[in-house]
Amino acid sequence: MSSFASSLVSGVSQGLLWAIMALGVYITFRLLDIADMTVDGSFTTGGAVTAICMMAGYHPLFAILVATLAGMLAGLITGILTTRMKIPALLSGILTQIGLYTINLRIMGKANIPLTGINSQIQNLFNWQLPFNASRSAVALMIGLIFTSVIIVLMYLFFGTEIGAAIRATGNNPAMVRALGANTKNTTLFGLMMGNALVAISGGLVAQQQGYSDIGMGTGAIVIGLASIIIGEVLFPKINFWFRLIGVAFGSIIYRIVITLILRYSPLKSYDLKLFTAIVVALALWLPYLLQQIREHKARRSNIPSRGGV
Amino acid sequence: MLEVVDVSKTFNPGTVNENPVLKGLSLKLSPGDFVTIIGGNGAGKSTLMNIISGVLFPDHGRVYLGTHDVTYMPEYRRAKFLGRVFQDPMQGTAGDMEVVENLAMASQRGSFRGLNWNLKSRQFAYFQELLASLDLGLENRLHAKVKLLSGGQRQALTLLMASMNQPDLLLLDEHTAALDPKTAQKVMQVTQRVVSADHLTTLMITHNMQQAIQYGNRLIMMDSGKIVLDIAGEDKKELTVEQLLAKFVTASGNALANDRMLLS
Numbered sequence A: 001m002s003s004f005a006s007s008l009v010s011g012v013s014q015g016l017l018w019a020i021m022a023l024g025v026y027i028t029f030r031l032l033d034i035a036d037m038t039v040d041g042s043f044t045t046g047g048a049v050t051a052i053c054m055m056a057g058y059h060p061l062f063a064i065l066v067a068t069l070a071g072m073l074a075g076l077i078t079g080i081l082t083t084r085m086k087i088p089a090l091l092s093g094i095l096t097q098i099g100l101y102t103i104n105l106r107i108m109g110k111a112n113i114p115l116t117g118i119n120s121q122i123q124n125l126f127n128w129q130l131p132f133n134a135s136r137s138a139v140a141l142m143i144g145l146i147f148t149s150v151i152i153v154l155m156y157l158f159f160g161t162e163i164g165a166a167i168r169a170t171g172n173n174p175a176m177v178r179a180l181g182a183n184t185k186n187t188t189l190f191g192l193m194m195g196n197a198l199v200a201i202s203g204g205l206v207a208q209q210q211g212y213s214d215i216g217m218g219t220g221a222i223v224i225g226l227a228s229i230i231i232g233e234v235l236f237p238k239i240n241f242w243f244r245l246i247g248v249a250f251g252s253i254i255y256r257i258v259i260t261l262i263l264r265y266s267p268l269k270s271y272d273l274k275l276f277t278a279i280v281v282a283l284a285l286w287l288p289y290l291l292q293q294i295r296e297h298k299a300r301r302s303n304i305p306s307r308g309g310v
Numbered sequence B: 001m002l003e004v005v006d007v008s009k010t011f012n013p014g015t016v017n018e019n020p021v022l023k024g025l026s027l028k029l030s031p032g033d034f035v036t037i038i039g040g041n042g043a044g045k046s047t048l049m050n051i052i053s054g055v056l057f058p059d060h061g062r063v064y065l066g067t068h069d070v071t072y073m074p075e076y077r078r079a080k081f082l083g084r085v086f087q088d089p090m091q092g093t094a095g096d097m098e099v100v101e102n103l104a105m106a107s108q109r110g111s112f113r114g115l116n117w118n119l120k121s122r123q124f125a126y127f128q129e130l131l132a133s134l135d136l137g138l139e140n141r142l143h144a145k146v147k148l149l150s151g152g153q154r155q156a157l158t159l160l161m162a163s164m165n166q167p168d169l170l171l172l173d174e175h176t177a178a179l180d181p182k183t184a185q186k187v188m189q190v191t192q193r194v195v196s197a198d199h200l201t202t203l204m205i206t207h208n209m210q211q212a213i214q215y216g217n218r219l220i221m222m223d224s225g226k227i228v229l230d231i232a233g234e235d236k237k238e239l240t241v242e243q244l245l246a247k248f249v250t251a252s253g254n255a256l257a258n259d260r261m262l263l264s
């Protein structure tokens, strides 16, 4: 494979694994209308829990299951802070994220757990032998595709249910949801738990794929999630809920491909990427307001007085 | 049906902004009553409605719906007894969701929300029939996002949603105030039809005196947190706007001031 093709494949498989995180952010950011800062912490929690489960000899899928539960717990904490203790959602997420730093270190016992090399007897999803001597990146692609597709289907089904619709409506119009008899404290809590469960699954899979869990692996995850959502919304038609969810995964893949290509073909180093991503997301979030200002500006210029004032 | 007993509410108690809004107000509605409420700005009409619906809790007094004491029942739990339409057309519906999704959610008011599909094909014909009865062409726009509808269409949709499952009490807080006169007229027609069809007990705040006289079987006037006028039956039927204004001055000692008041 040419180096360009291999960076494409690597970008796609990475993008699929991170897409699950972006889908989690989609639940909180787009459906609940909350910028949930828990994500940076719960992504690492997913990686940390997966790593210690695998070190303890558990099956790598079981490790992901435990990570899912840990992610739900993280979302529950943020949910309690904001719905039961009335701390603003943004601050609640930041508080959980800070607290999780300590908890993640306690879970791992150290800042980094390698899952390869000396620990190569450990089972890892990404070491599975596929028929036809499939390459390691093909295996990663398969696993990413399976997890992301299953999660998209489950999300589509869930948000079509009565409780799922109530969660979607909560981000849209909480007063109406209460008037129609649903407890918006609980719908918010559920949404935060689901979102962070997905984020932790993604963290667990990324840890397995990269072969280590690290205390800093979730730093900036929320921004990457937002970038993926926005890229998906700009480049992918928003015909229905299927397209929206697939668009988020698509955005995550595009983001990863761009990052891989930048690292390979530009003088930027990996530590430059966070600034790059922050700038891109800031510009993208500015875009709707900018377009509105341009429209108003044009309208003002074409609104020429037909006669002089007083 | 509804019984409000000696309810008081003061905002910001113990501060310089202390504002006693309701002062020992009592009100009793019989089943099938359609009561209109008028009153000046800040008289406490919306506050009364918020206390009935559980958005606010009273400092003193009780609220009963049927045989239930709902004084401190959370808003989302007493929603099973109540249908509500608000002044702001945005407030009663979820704009990013489809017309049919909004109707479906309204049909679940008061029942447990589980993992059944929100949209049930067996309900579609019923929803379509309801929408067709509005005569606004909405029956062909089941899958349109509600934010694409006009204010009047949204209010009419909210009315359908609020009256679904026959609530024990329908609460309307100036629900035509944000609409142009023609649309307001149309929404009032729908209101009248929905209320009479199911004999809904209704409490309607309005700033339009003519509306207050024309609709319902009983008229209440509020002034600084109290009911100052309560006219029902034959007396109400013979009422004119001029008489109503005069009665208000006698009852309250002031001229009626409401910057949205329509005397027509």
Ligand SMILES: Nc1ncnc2c1ncn2[C@@H]1O[C@H](COP(=O)(O)OP(=O)(O)OP(=O)(O)O)[C@@H](O)[C@H]1O
Pocket (backbone or CB within 6 Å): B011, B012, B019, B021, B039, B040, B041, B042, B043, B044, B045, B046, B047, B048, B258
């Ligand atoms: N949540 C609140 N906190 C503090 N003060 C409030 C609150 N809600 C209402 N008030 C005050 O209570 C008073 C009564 O308000 P309310 O909305 O009940 O009046 P209203 O009769 O509905 O008037 P309008 O005709 O203007 O709608 C007003 O002075 C208002 O400023």
Ligand SMILES: [Mg+2]
Pocket (backbone or CB within 6 Å): B045, B046, B047
């Ligand atoms: Mg009011």
